[in-house]
Amino acid sequence: MTVKSRITGARIFDGMQWHDDAALVIESGHVRSIIREDAGLDSLGTIDARGLLLVAGFIDLQVNGGGGALFNEQPTLESIRQICAAHARYGTTALLPTLITDTRETKTAAIKAGLEAKAAGIPGFLGLHLEGPHLSLARKGAHDPALIRPMEKLDLDEMLACVTQLGCLMVTVAPENATMEQVKALADAGVVVSLGHTDASFETSSTFAKAGARAVTHLFNAMSGLGHREPGVVGAALATGSLHAGMIADGFHIDPAAMGIALRAKQGPAHIFLVTDAMSTIGTDMERFFLNSREILRKDGRLTLADGTLAGADIDMLSSVRFVHEKLGLPIEEAFRMASAYPADTMGIASRKGRLIHGADADFVLLTPELELNSTWIGGRKVFDAGAPFVV
Incomplete structure (x- = not known):
């Protein structure tokens, strides 16, 4: 009816x-x-x-958890339901549950849960983001170095087999542990390949963009920086018109001055969009949790490992919108676009989302x-x- x-x-x-x-x-x-x-x-x-x-509803392409659930620790249908429900409380109407570097078995379980969520029509479920394990050890961030490894044929085949059913699949890789041929195969199949956790040069990043990489994961963080002789991944993200870039706007991952510089420098038609990189703490009063058997501490808006390394973010999408509007002086219209239209463009779903x-x-x-x-x-x-x- x-x-x-x-x-x-x-x-x-x-x-x-x-x-x-x-x-x-x-x-x-x-x-x-x-x-x-x-x-x-x-x-x-x-x-x-x-x-x-x-x-227009907010779209978050990097969500590790929420409402007490962490996707790595609970790669299940119910975990996805819990995460989507938690973020809906802050205006997110579509998201990619994100699995960071983990075992092959955990990744397979996460893909299975994603396919179940798609079939069940979980409100807010858009697809999956696999952030690793094919990253650079030199730029591991909070990822477990023991689990980082090169992409193999089995990994490639597993992703190619699920992308059509999932509808949306984003994969973060580093050129150090994935080949241009693998990136091209993924991109040709409809996977959104994002460069991240990499020490790649400007030239290498640009070459991978030509091979099909479409985005850069959490700009500035866990990547080669913008140098005056070697512009690095940051330089490639800003100078390459085809590369979209996610940005964590919590004031800890990037200084507000650097955010403003990046927004002014970004070459189109691609844009910088907002991501939360949120963990299980969203919507809870949790003070600590575990990721890959390592304790993550929550204090004063930050999530860190014991050594102080940032481990995801403790922010929701509506707060991110407020941050770029109030702290950066961005027009509210552009803040909204960064949370809705631009992430939809990144995933190629502008006709139905954002x-x-x-x-x-x-x-x-x-x-x-x-x-x-x-x-x-x-x-x-x-x-x-x-x-x-x-x-x-």
Whole structure:
């Protein structure tokens, strides 16, 4: 049965621009249109959102955990459900549960869980991000060095076999442990290959981009920096128009001044987009947890190993949007684009996610003018209401 409704009274940001005195028309979980608020559609069920902002839902391409669940420790369908539910409380309507470097068995279990989540239609589940294990030891960050290894045929075949069913698959690799031929095979199959945890040169990074790499994982972090004689991965990310780049906007992973410089320097048409790199702490009062049998400590907004190495982030997507708007002085429109349209572009799903256009999924958030969350909607259904218990 076709179900139609409209949301009126809100100022609407469709992912790219504002619509005033307008209404969002939803049909069977998809956007039908944005129309004049006074258009005569009395037969539709009407939801009054007067005084609020209606904004395209946030998309997070790097989410290790949330709500107490950590994907590496619990690579299961229920863990994915828990993570998606936790992040919906902060405006994220689509995310990639992210598995960092782990054993082959854990990676296989994570892929199985992702396929189950896709089949079950878990609200907010977009696909998977496999961040490793094919990374550089020199730029391991918080990844367990004992588990880092080169990509083998079995690894490649496993990823190629699941990408079509998953719908969205992002894989972070380092040129030190993956070949251009492997990257090309992945890219040709529809996998979004992201360069990260690598000490590669500018030239090598550029060559891998030409081979099919499409993105750079958590810009500035765990990669060769921007030098005046060797621009490194950071330089390649900023100078290469085809490379998108994720950015953790928590004030710890990157100094705000460096964020601003990068945003001004980025060559298009690709963009810098927001990621949280969130861990299991989101939505909880946890003070510590374990990753690959190593204790991670939570203190003053930071997550670290015992030696002080940053280990993921303790931030949600709405807070990230506020950070780049308030701390960097970025126009709120661009902050919203970095959380919705640009990650959708990175994954090649702009026709159905990240923008409230005809035929797209009706994924959106209602915010107060002060950027406080009122409610989160996925597929035209309210999955979180700030004034009521969580109901997914």
